[in-house]
Amino acid sequence: MPLPFIASLVFEGLPPWFPDPYLLLKSGTALSALAATKWYSSGRLNTSERKLHGRVVLLTGGTSGIGAAVAQELASRGAQLVLLTRHEQADPFLVEYIQDLRERTNNHLIYAETCDLSSLYNIRKFATKWIDNSPPRRLDMIVLCASTLTPPGGKRTETEEGIETTWMVNYLANFHLLGILSPAIKAQPFDRDVRIVIPTCSSYIGSPKLEMNQVLDSKYWTPGKAYARSKLAMMVFAKAFQKHLDAYKRPDGLPMNAKVVIVDPGFARTPGMRRWLTRGSLLGLMLYMIFYLFAWLFLKSPFMAAQSFLYAAMDGIFIRVPGGKLVKECIEVDCARKDVEDEEVAKKLWEGSDKLIETVEKESAIKRAKLKQKEKEKEEEKKSAEQVEEIEALINTIKKGKAKESTKKNSGADKKSKTPGKEAK
Numbered sequence: 001m002p003l004p005f006i007a008s009l010v011f012e013g014l015p016p017w018f019p020d021p022y023l024l025l026k027s028g029t030a031l032s033a034l035a036a037t038k039w040y041s042s043g044r045l046n047t048s049e050r051k052l053h054g055r056v057v058l059l060t061g062g063t064s065g066i067g068a069a070v071a072q073e074l075a076s077r078g079a080q081l082v083l084l085t086r087h088e089q090a091d092p093f094l095v096e097y098i099q100d101l102r103e104r105t106n107n108h109l110i111y112a113e114t115c116d117l118s119s120l121y122n123i124r125k126f127a128t129k130w131i132d133n134s135p136p137r138r139l140d141m142i143v144l145c146a147s148t149l150t151p152p153g154g155k156r157t158e159t160e161e162g163i164e165t166t167w168m169v170n171y172l173a174n175f176h177l178l179g180i181l182s183p184a185i186k187a188q189p190f191d192r193d194v195r196i197v198i199p200t201c202s203s204y205i206g207s208p209k210l211e212m213n214q215v216l217d218s219k220y221w222t223p224g225k226a227y228a229r230s231k232l233a234m235m236v237f238a239k240a241f242q243k244h245l246d247a248y249k250r251p252d253g254l255p256m257n258a259k260v261v262i263v264d265p266g267f268a269r270t271p272g273m274r275r276w277l278t279r280g281s282l283l284g285l286m287l288y289m290i291f292y293l294f295a296w297l298f299l300k301s302p303f304m305a306a307q308s309f310l311y312a313a314m315d316g317i318f319i320r321v322p323g324g325k326l327v328k329e330c331i332e333v334d335c336a337r338k339d340v341e342d343e344e345v346a347k348k349l350w351e352g353s354d355k356l357i358e359t360v361e362k363e364s365a366i367k368r369a370k371l372k373q374k375e376k377e378k379e380e381e382k383k384s385a386e387q388v389e390e391i392e393a394l395i396n397t398i399k400k401g402k403a404k405e406s407t408k409k410n411s412g413a414d415k416k417s418k419t420p421g422k423e424a425k
Contacts (some may be wrong), residue, residue: 034297037297037298038297041297041298041299041300042300042301042304043266043300043304043305043307043308043329043330044307044329044330044331045304045307045330046307046308046310046311046314046315046330047311047330048310048311048314048315048316049314050077050313050314050315050316051077051078052074052077052078052079052313052314053077053078053079054078054080055078055079055080055140055141056079056080056082056137056138056139056140056141057074057079057080057081057082057140057141057142057143058082058084058139058141058142058143058181059071059074059081059082059083059084059142059143059145060084060115060117060143060144060145060146060174060177061144061145061146061147062081062083062084062085062145063083063085063087063094063097064270064271065145065268065270065271065272065302066145066199066265066268066270066302066305066306066309067143067145067146068302069302069303069305069306070143070145070306070309070310071083071101071110072101072104072105073306073310074143074310074313075101075102075105075107075110076104076105076106076107077314078107078109079107079109079140079141080109080110080111081107081109081110081111082111082112082113083098083110083111083112083113084112084113084114084115084117084126084146085112085113085114085115086114086115086116086117086118087112087114088114089112089113089114094112098110098111098112113126114126115127115177117146117168117169117173117174117177118159118160118165118168118169118173119159119160119161120161120163120172120173120176120357120360120361120364121161121361121364121368123173123176123177123180124176124180124361127176127177127180127181128180130181130184131180131181131183131184136184136187136188137184138188138192139181139184139185139188139194140188140192140193140194140195141194141195141196141197141313142178142181142185142195142196142197143197143309143313144174144177144196144197144198144199145199145309146169146173147169147170147199147272148165148166148169148170148272149166149223149226149227149272149275149276150165150166150223150226150227151223151275151276151278151279151280151281152223152224152276152279153223153279153280154223154279154280156218156221156226161360161363161364162360162363163356163360164215164216164218164221164226166223166226166227166230167215167226167229167230167233170227170230170231170233170234171230171233171234171237171353172353172356172357174198174234174237175237175353175357176357178196178241182244182245185245185258186245186248186250186256186258188257188258190250190252190254190255190257191257192257193257193319194257194258194259195258195259195260195261195312195313195318196238196241196258196259196260196261197261197263197309197312197313198234198235198237198238198260198261198262198263199234199262199263199264199265199309200231200234200235200238200262200263200264200326201227201228201231201264202264202266202336203224203227203228203231204228204231204232204235204336204337204340205228205336205337206224206228207225207228207229207231207232208220208225208228208229209339209345210229210232210233210236210339210345210348210349212348212349212352212356215229215352216356232337232339232340233349234262235262235326235335235340236339236340236342236345236346236349237346237349237350237353238260238262238324239260239324239340239341239346240343240346240347240349240350241260242259242260242322242323242324243324245258245260245323246322246323258323259318259319259322259323260323260324261312261318261323261324261325261327262324262325262326262327263308263309263312263326263327263328264308264326264327264328264333265300265305265306265307265308265309266300266305266308266328266329267298267299267300268299268300268301268302268304268305269295269296269299269300269301269302270302270305273299274288277295307330308327308328308329308330311327311330312327
């Protein structure tokens with residue numbers, strides 16, 4: 001059969017049903033270009049594998065987007081996950097999410113702790129409870145995946161404590177959390193591989209300079225600047241925090257073992273990216289769905305975006321090299337801005353953040369004290385009202401009892417006055 005067919009091709013040419021070769025060439029070229037684009041935009045896979053059984057990992061942002069993918073991959077390798085969320089532990093969504101994650105990964109060492117990153121007070125409550133444990137709790141890794149943004153055209157918002165939301169969640173909350181957990185990190189044994197994985201985004205390249213007066217002033221605020229500034233601040237802090245850990249002198253005289261790794265996961269199809277592209281509007285969402293092919297083609301999936309986090313969490317190179325490395329596409333890259341390494345910028349940022357936290361916490365403590373005093377006064381008023389009601393009820397009962405007794409006496413006297421014959425006898 002092949003020989004006659006080949007002979008017919010040689011002597012008679014292509015059969016009439018065969019497509020146009022030029023059309024095949026164009027279609028093949030287009031499909032190859034699409035496949036190459038998708039392959040390139042999807043990024044690299046993590047090639048480092050490591051068993052994480054028995055290792056305790058604190059993870060923020062582990063319920064959606066890239067954080068959810070990181071949570072699943074770490075849990076599937078046996079890590080004991082502690083998810084830090086703003087939800088209460090009894091929240092139905094959180095309970096169902098954890099149960100589903102346990103079943104999918106066959107790992108029942110997955111828990112949740114309430115730690116609202118929009119509240120300095122809530123962060124302090126969780127972190128102080130963690131470090132107050134005696135002996136010190138095991139802590140192998142902290143992965144900070146939580147992030148937020150305001151869509152283009154959105155309005156500036158503040159937390160209940162009066163801090164701009166993007167700055168608070170993306171930077172200040174992590175600064176506050178790691179600052180309080182610092183003793184727990186330093187207390188880990190020398191032979192324990194402790195890592196702090198801090199996320200960033202290439203938007204930090206276009207960020208304005210880190211000036212605290214501009215950070216807190218609404219006239220310098222735009223959604224893009226706020227997000228980029230928060231990512232630049234995280235990178236500057238990550239470098240400074242590594243130096244802070246390296247400067248610590250252990251009681252055993254051994255060098256510090258904790259390493260900070262900065263991760264740029266790239267652009268992915270996450271809820272945050274969807275909010276950014278759709279501008280938080282229904283029309284934008286409709287356009288996003290219509291042109292979803294382009295989002296699928298040029299943006300990573302959360303799973304692929306999580307690969308750099310997994311590389312930072314598992315590759316052995318980070319044990320042997322100094323901390324503070326930047327990872328992108330599962331390889332080490334250089335920072336695109338010199339001020340990330342600038343000690344003067346880091347010092348001003350650290351001091352400004354400390355001062356802001358101290359001021360806000362004092363004001364919040366005063367507000368909570370006043371609120372507590374008001375609640376106490378209301379409770380006392382309520383108790384006083386209840387006591388008055390009890391006394392009045394008791395008085396009314398006594399009055400009713402006396403009225404009944406007087407009524408009985410009067411009725412008895414009336415009966416006696418109506419039967420004089422019996423009294424004569």
